[in-house]
Amino acid sequence: xxxxxxxxxxxxxxxxxxxxxxxxxxxxxxxxxxxxxxxxxxxxxxxxxxxxxxxxxxxxxxxxxxxxxxxxxxxxxxxxxxxxxxxxxxxxxxxxxxxxxxxxxxxxxxxxxxxxxxxxxxxxxxxxxxxxxxxxxxxxxxxxxxxxxxxxxxxxxxxxxxxxxxxxxxxxxxxxxxxxxxxxxxxxxxxxxxxxxxxxxxxxxxxxxxxxxxxxxxxxxxxxxxxxxxxxxxxxxxxxxxxxxxxxxxxxxxxxxxxxxxxxxxxxxxxxxxxxxxxxxxxxxxxxxxxxxxxxxxxxxxxxxxxxxxxxxxxxxxxxxxxxxxxxxxxxxxxxxxxxxxxxxxxxxxxxxxxxxxxxxxxxxxxxxxxxxxxxxxxxxxxxxxxxxxxxxxxxxxxxxxxxxxxxxxxxxxxxxxxxxxxxxxxxxxxxxxxxxxxxxxxxxxxxxxxxxxxxxxxxxxxxxxxxxxxxxxxxxxxxxxxxxxxxxxxxxxxxxxxxxxxxxxxxxx
Amino acid sequence: xxxxxxxxxxxxxxxxxxxxxxxxxxxxxxxxxxxxxxxxxxxxxxxxxxxxxxxxxxxxxxxxxxxxxxxxxxxxxxxxxxxxxxxxxxxxxxxxxxxxxxxxxxxxxxxxxxxxxxxxxxxxxxxxxxxxxxxxxxxxxxxxxxxxxxxxxxxxxxx
Numbered sequence: 001x002x003x004x005x006x007x008x009x010x011x012x013x014x015x016x017x018x019x020x021x022x023x024x025x026x027x028x029x030x031x032x033x034x035x036x037x038x039x040x041x042x043x044x045x046x047x048x049x050x051x052x053x054x055x056x057x058x059x060x061x062x063x064x065x066x067x068x069x070x071x072x073x074x075x076x077x078x079x080x081x082x083x084x085x086x087x088x089x090x091x092x093x094x095x096x097x098x099x100x101x102x103x104x105x106x107x108x109x110x111x112x113x114x115x116x117x118x119x120x121x122x123x124x125x126x127x128x129x130x131x132x133x134x135x136x137x138x139x140x141x142x143x144x145x146x147x148x149x150x151x152x153x154x155x156x157x158x159x160x161x162x163x164x165x166x167x168x169x170x171x172x173x174x175x176x177x178x179x180x181x182x183x184x185x186x187x188x189x190x191x192x193x194x195x196x197x198x199x200x201x202x203x204x205x206x207x208x209x210x211x212x213x214x215x216x217x218x219x220x221x222x223x224x225x226x227x228x229x230x231x232x233x234x235x236x237x238x239x240x241x242x243x244x245x246x247x248x249x250x251x252x253x254x255x256x257x258x259x260x261x262x263x264x265x266x267x268x269x270x271x272x273x274x275x276x277x278x279x280x281x282x283x284x285x286x287x288x289x290x291x292x293x294x295x296x297x298x299x300x301x302x303x304x305x306x307x308x309x310x311x312x313x314x315x316x317x318x319x320x321x322x323x324x325x326x327x328x329x330x331x332x333x334x335x336x337x338x339x340x341x342x343x344x345x346x347x348x349x350x351x352x353x354x355x356x357x358x359x360x361x362x363x364x365x366x367x368x369x370x371x372x373x374x375x376x377x378x379x380x381x382x383x384x385x386x387x388x389x390x391x392x393x394x395x396x397x398x399x400x401x402x403x404x405x406x407x408x409x410x411x412x413x414x415x416x417x418x419x420x421x422x423x424x425x426x427x428x429x430x431x432x433x434x435x436x437x438x439x440x441x442x443x444x445x446x447x448x449x450x451x452x453x454x455x456x457x458x459x460x461x462x463x464x465x466x467x468x469x470x471x472x473x474x475x476x477x478x479x480x481x482x483x484x485x486x487x488x489x490x491x492x493x494x495x496x497x498x499x500x501x502x503x504x505x506x507x508x509x510x
Numbered sequence: 511x512x513x514x515x516x517x518x519x520x521x522x523x524x525x526x527x528x529x530x531x532x533x534x535x536x537x538x539x540x541x542x543x544x545x546x547x548x549x550x551x552x553x554x555x556x557x558x559x560x561x562x563x564x565x566x567x568x569x570x571x572x573x574x575x576x577x578x579x580x581x582x583x584x585x586x587x588x589x590x591x592x593x594x595x596x597x598x599x600x601x602x603x604x605x606x607x608x609x610x611x612x613x614x615x616x617x618x619x620x621x622x623x624x625x626x627x628x629x630x631x632x633x634x635x636x637x638x639x640x641x642x643x644x645x646x647x648x649x650x651x652x653x654x655x656x657x658x659x660x661x662x663x664x665x666x667x668x669x
Contacts, residue, residue, distance in 0.1 A: 111635070113598075113600075114596050114639055116640075119637040152635075153637060192542070192580040192581055193579035194578050194579065209537065209538030211573055270598035270640055270642060271598050271602070276640035368577075471658065473610060473613060495606060500603050
């Protein structure tokens, strides 16, 4: 069997840099889940062990499962996949359901467009997820585990497989984990490009070789899950937190974050902010701190407009929310949700109607088609948004859209349909004026909705840098270097290429 | 473009691949993925072999194949180009890039060029949002792409 202490000692001697303090992007960051990212070689299990990896497992295996579950409950860890269900409670349900076979599943089907937290953890610290899975499996009494990875992440799947193989070689996984009588085998299952498979019952259907369609809950997977057996499904980030909680204790974990949302959260900050990338912050940090302090704002030329959280299931938060605390319950109160952690920042060049339409298009595509409200409702909502954005919409259409959103939200079968209207409802609440402008004035202020643009026009702000002329796919822009350019409207195809390329705000729409 | 898979090949597929999954509780997704990797698609004749081997009705197999966007009935081109339309790429002009790529390759989304070199595949978020907007060709990610870069990117793979 592997002597963890010995491996740790030897590896640290060879790589003293592993003792360096954790890298931080910004002083406000607290890295718990990302503590090993960019620090260890993810393909070397010894380096993970050198940073106290698998010591939490050793500690957990010495305790009876109920006590491990008790520690998790005490820590207050809530599911990081978006719902925020208390992890310890989930494990307790599965533990209490007596069965000869139980399963532990890691949900690595990160489908939210604009989020990449799980990919980074899987690629850069796969062992932390595996260690979390073993601890979870031990607690509920599961002897088979699956990691359901989306097919778009080939490197993550490769590194995870390597991590599993290496852990088995060292006797950390497989038969008799660390010389105890507990055994667990973990297999990887690849998804095949269906967003809905991130929903737990659809994920189970997919592993079972069915179409990835969700079913009515209850029974919850903790009672009847994979192959009808008690199953717990935890997201990548949740599982990655587990070893840290066991190793450092629930008290340590609760020293970060808020009372009801303890710990940290990884966010994928992207869109129109200067710093794009992953950040890990304590829960309860304000939105403004994330966007302006850590993300460095949208830059001088543009104006911050909104931030999208929770992807196609979430909503938007605006200027007036910058002082609000970012935690599970507060974001729901504000009409958005935590989601898995995508944060897309928008500036004044983004149209909220267009963004709502974008998300709806996604939900229409990804609806599994099982229940009518989601299958038909989202399409009708999309059609209404199309009308509004191409200039044929009316005020009644906006009201219809709102009514339909509420119906779809209330009557859909699973999380996908229940949350698909959120981007619409949230933009309607915070940017109703923009919707009105689209239907009454037939105008899109941010020049995004193509149907409302008659002409692109170059003003005297033009410095003659020629970039728009070079980008124009139909060569309809003429002018000499350092002189104001002009657009020939008879050739222009209104693709928006020039508008996006101009660094001087010289191009306007009419 | 579609090549017929010979009886002999199908037999080998059954012999070498399907038998590996005999003891598996739910082999369907995995064998479909094997076919997709091997032939670039899951044609009807392969679905039939899988059905016979595991005693699953062809209707059910076809239902699963048509549900997931990664399974195709026809093979993709030599290179698969995906212009990411995740949210981060979208707000940074991903849709415009898609239009330019589509013009350049003279195909619509989901189609394959006549010479079989490129397929323009619908792509939702490849998880490289910090490099938005992104174009993925096969497994390679090209980040912070502007429309000027498109000819170069395409040419790299056009051989």
